[in-house]
Amino acid sequence: MDDQIGWAKPFIAMYANSPIATLILDRTLEIQWENKAAKSGDSLIRQLNWDDCLIRAKQNGLLTCLHQGKPFTLANPLLFRPPVHFIFQPQTDKEGLLQGVLVHIFQDTNVSSPEWKESMYQPANVYNNQFRMPLSQIFSVLNLLQIEYQKDETLQKYLGNINWYCYRILRTVVNFSMDNRIQSGQLKPKMQAGDLCRFVQVLCKDTKELVQNAGYQFFYEVPSIPFITLYDGDLLLCAICNLISNACKFTNPESSHITLKMTVWEKQVTITITDNGSGIKPQVLKRAFERFYSFDPQTGAPCGDGLGLFICRFLLQLHHGTLAFQTKEGEGTTAALTLPMIKPSGDAVFCDAPISLTRDRFSNLYVILSDAIPPDI
Numbered sequence: 001m002d003d004q005i006g007w008a009k010p011f012i013a014m015y016a017n018s019p020i021a022t023l024i025l026d027r028t029l030e031i032q033w034e035n036k037a038a039k040s041g042d043s044l045i046r047q048l049n050w051d052d053c054l055i056r057a058k059q060n061g062l063l064t065c066l067h068q069g070k071p072f073t074l075a076n077p078l079l080f081r082p083p084v085h086f087i088f089q090p091q092t093d094k095e096g097l098l099q100g101v102l103v104h105i106f107q108d109t110n111v112s113s114p115e116w117k118e119s120m121y122q123p124a125n126v127y128n129n130q131f132r133m134p135l136s137q138i139f140s141v142l143n144l145l146q147i148e149y150q151k152d153e154t155l156q157k158y159l160g161n162i163n164w165y166c167y168r169i170l171r172t173v174v175n176f177s178m179d180n181r182i183q184s185g186q187l188k189p190k191m192q193a194g195d196l197c198r199f200v201q202v203l204c205k206d207t208k209e210l211v212q213n214a215g216y217q218f219f220y221e222v223p224s225i226p227f228i229t230l231y232d233g234d235l236l237l238c239a240i241c242n243l244i245s246n247a248c249k250f251t252n253p254e255s256s257h258i259t260l261k262m263t264v265w266e267k268q269v270t271i272t273i274t275d276n277g278s279g280i281k282p283q284v285l286k287r288a289f290e291r292f293y294s295f296d297p298q299t300g301a302p303c304g305d306g307l308g309l310f311i312c313r314f315l316l317q318l319h320h321g322t323l324a325f326q327t328k329e330g331e332g333t334t335a336a337l338t339l340p341m342i343k344p345s346g347d348a349v350f351c352d353a354p355i356s357l358t359r360d361r362f363s364n365l366y367v368i369l370s371d372a373i374p375p376d377i
Contacts, residue, residue: 193344251277
């Protein structure tokens with residue numbers, strides 16, 4: 001792939017078979033890639049004069065929006081019937097400079113249309129299912145090979161690496177699937193009433209077992225007093241485990257000291273996750289919550305898919321919560337999330353915290369933590 005659009009690899013995989021015409025432009029706004037829907041003979045891009053549309057977009061402020069990192073929508077520039085709309089989504093590098101643009105072209109829709117959203121974001125959900133099945137088969141074969149050749153240390157090392165990279169693929173697919181649900185407005189919390197303290201205790205117990213097996217020192221302090229509130233356990237698990245995963249990822253296991261502390265107030269709880277890692281540079285921290293902004297906390301170099309913290313903050317916002325960081329270079333970072341008490345109504349569904357959150361190797365806790373911790377096969 002051309003170096004000019006190396007950033008676009010995940011989008012090409014995501015939208016290659018999308019029914020929505022999708023283009024990838026370089027920083028000069030030249031078309032570098034089209035998906036199947038855009039290339040087909042009866043596609044919108046073939047019916048329209050792209051150059052005229054681009055001129056109209058520039059006249060309406062396209063360039064200003066792109067260089068500010070803001071999306072731009074051009075509504076039916078050539079008065080097509082049914083109307084045709086263009087969505088330009090800028091992609092920037094770690095310094096905020098424009099790398100290129102992702103363009104979606106669709107007809108007779110509006111952004112709030114459920115039909116459009118379903119077709120727009122269907123590919124990621126399809127890929128989620130299509131990836132899981134072959135990956136589960138790969139994991140099964142790896143397990144058999146590990147048992148068969150357990151005395152071959154060199155082969156065991158190779159099998160472990162394959163296993164870890166498979167989990168990285170699975171983690172990326174899960175993140176892209178969740179991001180697409182967010183962008184389409186389809187991610188809705190399933191709130192149930194329960195004891196949040198008990199839920200976090202179970203989460204920490206299972207997390208401690210996983211991370212300590214990988215050499216990390218993990219400690220937790222969770223009150224035993226009940227804190228009854230409405231919450232979505234699956235979404236909170238994803239948010240908290242993302243933060244623990246980051247703490248592990250950027251901390252040396254041999255000298256690690258990672259602590260989760262939960263404090264209960266009258267009408268809210270605070271959960272802090274503190275590590276003694278390298279800390280985060282100020283210029284990197286400023287962009288930490290940007291969608292697709294991946295970074296090494298010290299160098300700022302790309303690291304991961306850039307969705308973890310974006311998703312994490314969104315999930316907490318669904319619970320009316322907040323997320324903030326305190327960091328000092330060379331000493332570590334503290335992630336602090338706050339969740340208000342949401343009083344259950346009379347018809348609320350009550351649920352008990354599960355005994356374990358690691359039901360199998362495809363559980364959310366296992367997959368999310370695998371991003372920082374190579375799982376045993």
